[in-house]
Amino acid sequence: MSEFRWDPLKNNWAIIAKGQSRRPQDFLQQRQVAEMSSCPFCDKNEDKTPPEIYAHRPDGSAPNQTGWKVRVIPNKFPALRIEGELDNQAEGLYDRMNGVGAHEIIIETPDHDKCLGDLSVEEIAEVLKAYRARMLDLRNDSRFRYIFIFKNHGIEASANIPHSHSQLIAVPLIPPLVATKLNTSREHFQRKERCLICDLIKQEKTATDRIVRDDGNFLVYVPYAARFPFELMIAPQEHSHDFTLQTDQKLLLLAETLRNTLLRMRAVLKDPPYSFILHNAPPMHLRWGRPDYWASFPSDYHWHIELVPKLTRVAGFEWGSGFHINPTPPEEAAEFLRNADLRNY
Amino acid sequence: MSEFRWDPLKNNWAIIAKGQSRRPQDFLQQRQVAEMSSCPFCDKNEDKTPPEIYAHRPDGSAPNQTGWKVRVIPNKFPALRIEGELDNQAEGLYDRMNGVGAHEIIIETPDHDKCLGDLSVEEIAEVLKAYRARMLDLRNDSRFRYIFIFKNHGIEASANIPHSHSQLIAVPLIPPLVATKLNTSREHFQRKERCLICDLIKQEKTATDRIVRDDGNFLVYVPYAARFPFELMIAPQEHSHDFTLQTDQKLLLLAETLRNTLLRMRAVLKDPPYSFILHNAPPMHLRWGRPDYWASFPSDYHWHIELVPKLTRVAGFEWGSGFHINPTPPEEAAEFLRNADLRNY
Numbered sequence: 258m259s260e261f262r263w264d265p266l267k268n269n270w271a272i273i274a275k276g277q278s279r280r281p282q283d284f285l286q287q288r289q290v291a292e293m294s295s296c297p298f299c300d301k302n303e304d305k306t307p308p309e310i311y312a313h314r315p316d317g318s319a320p321n322q323t324g325w326k327v328r329v330i331p332n333k334f335p336a337l338r339i340e341g342e343l344d345n346q347a348e349g350l351y352d353r354m355n356g357v358g359a360h361e362i363i364i365e366t367p368d369h370d371k372c373l374g375d376l377s378v379e380e381i382a383e384v385l386k387a388y389r390a391r392m393l394d395l396r397n398d399s400r401f402r403y404i405f406i407f408k409n410h411g412i413e414a415s416a417n418i419p420h421s422h423s424q425l426i427a428v429p430l431i432p433p434l435v436a437t438k439l440n441t442s443r444e445h446f447q448r449k450e451r452c453l454i455c456d457l458i459k460q461e462k463t464a465t466d467r468i469v470r471d472d473g474n475f476l477v478y479v480p481y482a483a484r485f486p487f488e489l490m491i492a493p494q495e496h497s498h499d500f501t502l503q504t505d506q507k508l509l510l511l512a513e514t515l516r517n518t519l520l521r522m523r524a525v526l527k528d529p530p531y532s533f534i535l536h537n538a539p540p541m542h543l544r545w546g547r548p549d550y551w552a553s554f555p556s557d558y559h560w561h562i563e564l565v566p567k568l569t570r571v572a573g574f575e576w577g578s579g580f581h582i583n584p585t586p587p588e589e590a591a592e593f594l595r596n597a598d599l600r601n602y
Numbered sequence: 603m604s605e606f607r608w609d610p611l612k613n614n615w616a617i618i619a620k621g622q623s624r625r626p627q628d629f630l631q632q633r634q635v636a637e638m639s640s641c642p643f644c645d646k647n648e649d650k651t652p653p654e655i656y657a658h659r660p661d662g663s664a665p666n667q668t669g670w671k672v673r674v675i676p677n678k679f680p681a682l683r684i685e686g687e688l689d690n691q692a693e694g695l696y697d698r699m700n701g702v703g704a705h706e707i708i709i710e711t712p713d714h715d716k717c718l719g720d721l722s723v724e725e726i727a728e729v730l731k732a733y734r735a736r737m738l739d740l741r742n743d744s745r746f747r748y749i750f751i752f753k754n755h756g757i758e759a760s761a762n763i764p765h766s767h768s769q770l771i772a773v774p775l776i777p778p779l780v781a782t783k784l785n786t787s788r789e790h791f792q793r794k795e796r797c798l799i800c801d802l803i804k805q806e807k808t809a810t811d812r813i814v815r816d817d818g819n820f821l822v823y824v825p826y827a828a829r830f831p832f833e834l835m836i837a838p839q840e841h842s843h844d845f846t847l848q849t850d851q852k853l854l855l856l857a858e859t860l861r862n863t864l865l866r867m868r869a870v871l872k873d874p875p876y877s878f879i880l881h882n883a884p885p886m887h888l889r890w891g892r893p894d895y896w897a898s899f900p901s902d903y904h905w906h907i908e909l910v911p912k913l914t915r916v917a918g919f920e921w922g923s924g925f926h927i928n929p930t931p932p933e934e935a936a937e938f939l940r941n942a943d944l945r946n947y
Contacts, residue, residue: 262698336927349805350798351826353607407918426919433924453695460694481696484921532918563922571916573752573877574771576829577908579778582681 262482297333298420300367306330310361311390313383326380327387328364329425335360336426343400343429359395359427363387363406364420372410372421374519381512382505384423388535389501389508391425396501396540401427403435403539411530411567431539438536439558446557454559455496467587469521469594474507475514479587479594485565486585487526487594489518492561498538500560515562521597522566529566536561607827642678643765645712651675655706656735658728671725672732673709674770680705681771688745688774704740704772708732708751709765717755717766719864726857727850729768733880734846734853736770741846741885746772748780748884756875756912776884783881784903791902799904800841812932814866814939819852820859824932824939830910831930832871832939834863837906843883845905860907866942867911874911881906 297305303321311329318324331339337358345354365373365384373381388406395404408423431439445453461467461478469489470477477491491514497503503511522529538558575581642650648666656674663669676684682703690699710718710729718726733751740749753768776784790798806812806823814834815822822836836859842848848856867874883903920926 262696348826349809350801351607351805405919405923407922409917424919428923428925432922435923437924456695460696464694481693532921534918534922536922565918565921572754573879573910574750574769576877576910577752577777577879577881578750578773578780579782580773 296369296418296420298362298364298418298422299369300325303328306362307333311387311394313387323367325367327366327383329387329391330362330364332360332362332424337428354429357400357429359398359401359404359425361391361425363391363423363425365423366421369420373408374516374523376516378509378513378516381516382509385503385508385512385515386505388423388425389503392501392537395425395427398427400429402430403428403432404537405432405534406537407532407534409530409532411528435536439538442558452496452557452559454492454561458492458494467591469591470514470517472510472514474510477514477518479591481587483583483587483590484581486568486583487522487529487566487590488583488587489564489594490561491515491518491564492559496556497560498556498558499540500535500537501540517599518564518594520599520602521594522564524597524599524602525593526566526568529568531564531566533562533564536563641714641763641765643673643707643709643763643767644714645670648673651707652678656732656739658732668712670712672711672728674732674736675707675709677705677707677769682773699774702745702774704743704746704749704770706736706770708736708768708770710768711766714765718753719861719868721861723854723858723861726861727854730848730853730857730860731850733768733770734848737846737882740770740772743772745774747775748773748777749882750777750879751882752877752879754875754877756873780881784883787903797841797902797904799837799906803837803839812936814936815859815862817855817859819855822859822863824936826932828928828932828935829926831913831928832867832874832911832935833928833932834909834939835906836860836863836909837904841901841904843901843903843905844885845880845882846885862944863909863939865944865947866939867909869942869944869947870938871911871913874913876909876911878907878909881908 295305296302301323303309303323303325307330309320309325309328309330311327312320312325313327314320314325316324335358337356337360339357339359341355341357343354343357345352347353363384366376366380373384376384392404392406395401404425404427406423406425410421442453445451445456449456458476461476462471467479467481468476469479474494475491476494477489480488480490491511493503493507493511519531522531537560538556569584571581640650641647646668648654648668648670652675654665654670654673654675656672657665657670658672659665659670661669680703682701682705684702684704686700686702688699688702690697692698708729711721711725718729721729737749737751740746750771750773751768752771755766787798790796790801794801803821806821807816812824812826813821814824819839820836821839822834825833825835836856838848838852838856867876882905883901914929916926
């Protein structure tokens with residue numbers, strides 16, 4: 258029998274199927290490969306993009322030329338624009354403000370044919386350092402209340418350009434699902450003087466059956482009330498509210514965890530399309546509503562990464578109800594990923 | 603420049619693109635057609651489904667035989683099971699309960715090759731009467747707090763069986779997005795002694811630029827902060843909290859509105875995959891949390907239908923943030939649909 262499961266972090270229920278659950282091979286399907294005549298994200302095509310904002314250039318090469326290993330550029334077709342004021346105002350019962358924000362592309366490698374999981378641990382760490390650098394820089398713009406880093410891999414996950422890249426979006430308000438997580442974390446902290454995600458990690462380490470990987474630094478596990486099959490949570494085991502405070506050494510450990518997790522997904526689900534998103538606390542000087550609200554307990558949050566392979570379609574029931582139907586029990590998904598044979602990867 | 607728009611009903615923001623907005627022809631794409639050797643939903647295949655729960659049989663034919671025009675059956679592969687108790691309990695920090703619920707299929711026509719928009723107004727009205735009958739019947743089961751009716755049309759909208767059908771899911775809790783809508787409606791009513799959706803309808807009728815169709819009975823409009831391109835709201839203009847109170851005459855008018863709206867979508871978007879969902883108030887005896895909470899103001903809600911063509915993919919940013927990026931401004935979408943040429947449909 259399937260179960261409803263409530264996630265105290267999202268304050269949300271999911272339906273977990275049992276019995277007729279889907280297994281990895283049920284999700285294997287033919288996938289399209291997009292081809293481009295000339296990729297703007299490739300080495301030596303630097304003139305096909307807007308000027309770079311950040312780059313990792315170990316050879317000391319000049320900006321907007323070959324020689325980079327990681328490169329950050331403004332999105333040529335941004336969802337939000339960096340210029341202008343918010344101009345927020347009511348429109349009758351509604352409310353509006355201008356689409357002010359930053360939208361950047363983090364090109365993870367100059368090599369068109371490599372994806373994130375193909376990179377070395379050191380190369381992935383440089384991508385993570387680019388995330389950190391861009392987040393720190395954009396915090397100087399007081400219009401932005403929140404900064405998102407996310408990645409879509411594969412056509413089904415909406416990656417329109419196949420060359421491996423992540424995206425950054427900075428927004429002038431706290432997004433609804435982030436606000437929910439911040440609020441549930443805060444309520445838990447205020448009630449118990451403990452971090453909610455620290456408590457969840459402790460419970461998962463006791464239960465063990467949803468853990469995919471535990472290297473003592475980062476914990477990779479399938480959430481109890483996972484909305485999607487093979488959804489994963491990656492969190493530092495040592496409490497930390499802010500990704501940008503991570504040292505180079507910690508980012509190297511995170512890179513190792515991320516690479517290992519991507520290879521497990523590849524081994525079990527045959528290179529599935531996937532998305533991940535970095536959930537971070539809003540920085541202290543970024544405030545929502547009242548000037549001191551998020552600043553008052555800056556460390557009651559716990560940064561983490563949500564990683565979801567795109568295996569199912571979201572349909573009427575899910576978007577209408579907020580319930581997601583997950584056809585693979587988290588414990589089974591974790592077992593498949595935990596036992597993945599990585600010898601060929 | 604794009605805009606953030608806040609929807610007081612969902613208490614949620616959406617980003618509305620302007621300037622680089624996508625137009626109907628941008629969404630036209632090749633679509634797969636699923637074929638089945640023998641369709642269990644077809645006329646004369648009644649023995650291939652579980653026994654029927656409801657049927658419209660104008661010829662007075664016996665159950666589970668040919669002669670029906672609309673037929674309701676239990677889903678053979680249900681997401682929820684009708685038997686058993688909830689057994690809700692904590693699991694450490696988590697909460698769980700059994701996946702108790704009803705999952706039914708409303709087969710809208712015996713004809714395999716017709717879809718809902720191909721049916722006559724009278725035939726669609728019979729489908730709506732089936733919705734009403736099943737909702738009324740399931741209210742007798744006090745385990746169910748909410749009853750959902752929804753439809754997925756086309757492969758991309760997750761309709762696995764091409765034969766035209768809707769689905770009913772009854773659940774033992776108020777789904778999160780429904781709870782949000784119920785709460786925002788209640789707060790508005792308590793503050794102003796007016797219905798929120800009545801107020802929205804009034805504002806839309808004054809603005810006029812998001813209205814697709816207004817026959818004086820039902821209003822079809824694109825929500826101000828639509829999450830998806832060409833998303834539509836269909837609501838009765840006369841206040842009504844409960845779909846099951848609609849008379850046969852009202853359902854005939856709704857059928858005409860629904861048919862007209864589907865034909866407009868077909869004309870403008872070339873038979874897109876779509877989903878719709880019927881949002882109804884929970885019945886008075888169905889209570890959530892405190893025994894009298896939803897029962898105390900049974901009529902502060904306003905039933906409506908949300909209709910969304912599936913034109914875009916939801917990716918990392920949307921599911922991680924709760925922000926949806928809508929590439930078509932509601933006013934432009936409404937104009938396309940309002941001016942649809944229906945002469946050939």
